[in-house]
Amino acid sequence: MTDKKLIHIIDDEDSVRRSVGYMLKTSGYGVEPWSSGIGFLKSVPSAEEGCILLDIRMPEIDGLEVQRILAERGVTMPIIIMTGHGDVSVAVQAMKAGAVDFLEKPFEKAVLIDAIERAFDRIHSDQDMVARAARADIIIGALTTREREVLDGLAQGLPNKTIAYDLGISSRTVEVHRANLMTKLHVHSLSDALRIAFAAGMGTRA
Template sequence: MTDRKLIHIVDDEEAIRRSASFMLKTSGYAVETWSSGVAFLKEVRHAEHGCVLLDVRMPEIDGLEVQKSLVERGVTMPVIILTGHGDVSIAVRAMKMGAVEFIEKPFEKAVLVGAIEAAFERIAAADGASARAADARMILGALTPRERDVLEGLAQGLPNKTIAYDLGISPRTVEVHRANLMTKLDVRSLSDALRIAFAAGMGV
C-alpha cells in the first residue's frame, strides 16, 4: 500500500468535481472522480482504498443509497457526506450508517481537509485493529481446543471453578490448561493473555 491518500469524489455536478479535485490535489491528495453513484458502485470492488466524498443529491441513486450499498457490500472506506441542503435528518441517517462527517456546500477548505484527515485516522485505526486481530488469531492457533475453551471462559470473566463446572473438568485441570496456554502465548500475566483473546474477538 502506498503512502498517498486517495479521495474518491462522487458528485453529479462537474463544477463541484473540478473545484474539489483541484483543492484536494493542491493539498497533496490523490483524487479520483465519479460522475454518479451508479458509476462508483460499479467499480468500487476494484477501486483503490481511500476516503469517499459523497454527494447526497444525485440522479438515479442518491448518496445515502450509495452509502447503504457500500455498508451492505462490506466496503470499509470512510464516507464524508456532501450536501447543498442543510437537511438534519439526512445528516443523522448518514452518521448512523457510519459517515465520518457531514459537510454543507459550499464548504471551506479547512473544514473539508479536517474531515478528510479524521477519515484517514479512522482507516489507520481500523488497519491497526485488523492487523492485531489477525496476529492474535494466528497466535491462538497454537492452543488446543480445550485450552481455547479455558481462555474463552477467562475472557468472559469467569472464575476457574465456573469454567471447570461448564467444561465438566476439575478446577485443577483448568489451572493446568491455564498455565499451558500462558506458556504457548508467551505471556506472563492474565491481562496479557486476555489482551490477545480480546483482539481475536473472544469473550464477546
C-alpha cells in the first residue's frame, strides 16, 4: 500500500505502458501496468483504488467493452480513455459512458497530468450536477443557433462532413463554427467542449 495516487495503465503495447508509466512515476504517481483489459477485469476485485488509463484499441476486448463491464460491476474508479486513432465517435461514446477525458496519442505530459488530477478530483469531491448543468446552459447561451447545432452534432459523435450535410453547409463552414464556439466556451480541446455539451443535455438524439 502506498500514499501515492495510483494509476492503472491498461494498454496492449509494451512501449506505451513503459513510456507513460515512466512519465507518471517521475511525476510522483504510483503505476500498475496491465497488458490487457481481460487481465485487469480478472484482478479488479482486489485492485487498489485509483485512476484507470484505458486504451481503446486492444485485442480480445476493447476499451469501451472494459468500461461497460466495469460499470456493470459497480467499479467507480474514474477512467481516462487513450486513443491513437483520433476516433471522435468512440471518444464521445466513452465520455457519455462516464469517462473523465480522452487523450490522443502521443500526448504531452502536462495534458496527461491535468486529466489525471481532474479524475482524482472526481473521486474526492462529487460536483453538484444540477449546478453544472445550469452553468453549462449559461455558457452555451453565448453561442449562436448555428454554433449550438454544430456543438450538438459533435456531442453526437458526428464528423464535420456529416454535420455539414445535415445542416446544409460546407465542411469549411462547420470548421469555422467549431473554432468560434470553442473560443466562446473558453476551451482548448474537444473533450472540454463535450463536457459542457453533455452537462447541458446535448448529444442525446439517436
